[in-house]
Amino acid sequence: MTGLLALLVLLHAPGSITVASVRGEQKLAVRVIDGAPVVSAKALVTALGGTLRRQDEWLDVFLARQQVRFLVGAPFLVANERTEPLVMPVLFEGDSVYLPFQVVAEVLPRLFRDRYRYEADRQRLVDSGWQLVQGSGARAVADHARAPAREGSRLASGLRRGHEVTLDPGHGGSDPGNPGQFFPRGLREKDVTLQVGLLLREELKARGVGVRMTRAKDTLISLADRGRYCSKDCDLFVSLHVNSLPRRSGYTEVRGFETYFLAEAKTEDAERVARMENDAVRFETEAQTAASERGLDFILKDLALNEYLRESARLAELVQDNLGKVHDGGDRGVKQAGFMVLTTARRPAVLVELGYSTNRADARVLTDRASQRRLAARIADAIVDYLLEYERRTGGRPAEGG
Numbered sequence: 001m002t003g004l005l006a007l008l009v010l011l012h013a014p015g016s017i018t019v020a021s022v023r024g025e026q027k028l029a030v031r032v033i034d035g036a037p038v039v040s041a042k043a044l045v046t047a048l049g050g051t052l053r054r055q056d057e058w059l060d061v062f063l064a065r066q067q068v069r070f071l072v073g074a075p076f077l078v079a080n081e082r083t084e085p086l087v088m089p090v091l092f093e094g095d096s097v098y099l100p101f102q103v104v105a106e107v108l109p110r111l112f113r114d115r116y117r118y119e120a121d122r123q124r125l126v127d128s129g130w131q132l133v134q135g136s137g138a139r140a141v142a143d144h145a146r147a148p149a150r151e152g153s154r155l156a157s158g159l160r161r162g163h164e165v166t167l168d169p170g171h172g173g174s175d176p177g178n179p180g181q182f183f184p185r186g187l188r189e190k191d192v193t194l195q196v197g198l199l200l201r202e203e204l205k206a207r208g209v210g211v212r213m214t215r216a217k218d219t220l221i222s223l224a225d226r227g228r229y230c231s232k233d234c235d236l237f238v239s240l241h242v243n244s245l246p247r248r249s250g251y252t253e254v255r256g257f258e259t260y261f262l263a264e265a266k267t268e269d270a271e272r273v274a275r276m277e278n279d280a281v282r283f284e285t286e287a288q289t290a291a292s293e294r295g296l297d298f299i300l301k302d303l304a305l306n307e308y309l310r311e312s313a314r315l316a317e318l319v320q321d322n323l324g325k326v327h328d329g330g331d332r333g334v335k336q337a338g339f340m341v342l343t344t345a346r347r348p349a350v351l352v353e354l355g356y357s358t359n360r361a362d363a364r365v366l367t368d369r370a371s372q373r374r375l376a377a378r379i380a381d382a383i384v385d386y387l388l389e390y391e392r393r394t395g396g397r398p399a400e401g402g
């Protein structure tokens with residue numbers, strides 16, 4: 001939402017609203033905190049007959065058999081597995097969580113189009129769903145009551161709880177990665193991988209998947225150490241990178257995204273990408289480098305024994321399929337090459353080249369905040385797809401038997 005629209009919402013916020021449902025009308029106070037109109041999350045959800053649950057910084061709201069998640073302190077929500085911005089952060093004051101008034105006036109009516117409408121002139125939020133299920137009100141109430149209980153051991157997606165993924169934003173610290181030719185001034189590969197990585201962490205957490213980061217700030221981690229973050233409790237390792245090409249005729253035309261798993265390179269281009277990413281070792285100390293190279297040699301010789309090869313390839317495929325829904329640069333396919341960073345992850349592991357910084361359009365896809373969010377959301381979808389598939393096939397989690 002633009003600043004102007006935010007201002008309009010603010011100006012139109014009344015001192016109180018009425019929530020109208022089959023159970024009658026209920027008045028709800030609209031408070032102003034830090035100059036912004038907010039409503040108590042608990043009062044709103046209770047008036048609508050829903051339930052809410054607080055888990056760490058997340059506030060889960062269950063309304064009309066759907067879940068909407070808010071992150072306390074952050075200006076966004078997650079619904080239908082999609083993240084949407086809010087005009088202001090969800091606030092915590094005293095003992096209560098407060099939602100932006102925007103949730104009443106705009107978000108709920110949009111997310112639950114058949115259910116809620118906001119009548120600005122009468123300052124009323126109407127729950128029309130209760131009228132639609134005329135005569136079967138009792139059933140609607142029962143469904144409501146069941147919604148949170150269904151949560152149980154499985155998430156709304158059907159996924160078991162307790163998965164953990166290691167995210168590895170490529171490069172960092174003294175290793176900038178590629179210089180980001182068409183990125184906004186000063187932004188380099190290491191910055192973009194971290195931005196997308198942090199968004200991906202949010203998206204995965206919103207889907208109930210635990211996350212470990214090899215780095216969550218601008219710091220250098222050796223290639224050999226990154227994979228080690230994915231060990232005992234880790235299901236998957238995902239390394240994020242940005243591609244680039246050396247100057248040659250037509251090099252700025254090439255764009256698109258590709259996902260790698262660890263195996264001997266089959267094409268010259270795959271070999272080039274691996275060389276480029278492995279070159280990060282030159283920022284490491286000698287001891288670190290030796291460890292990285294030993295790892296690569298060992299694993300490449302031993303590939304036949306890598307039980308995760310097929311799993312990694314499938315994960316890579318799902319990442320490509322999902323990214324294709326939001327990335328207009330073109331699907332360059334699943335590829336394989338010898339990436340040092342993938343050698344030490346003792347789990348299925350992929351390296352995603354999110355696009356080319358040497359292409360103007362890709363650079364926009366990679367640096368625009370909303371676009372970064374879309375990329376992160378689709379990679380998170382791919383990871384959930386993969387974990388679901390794995391559970392269906394084996395009845396267990398990928399870490400088992402590894």
Ligand SMILES: [Zn+2]
Nearest residue numbers: 170177241242
């Ligand atoms: Zn890279």
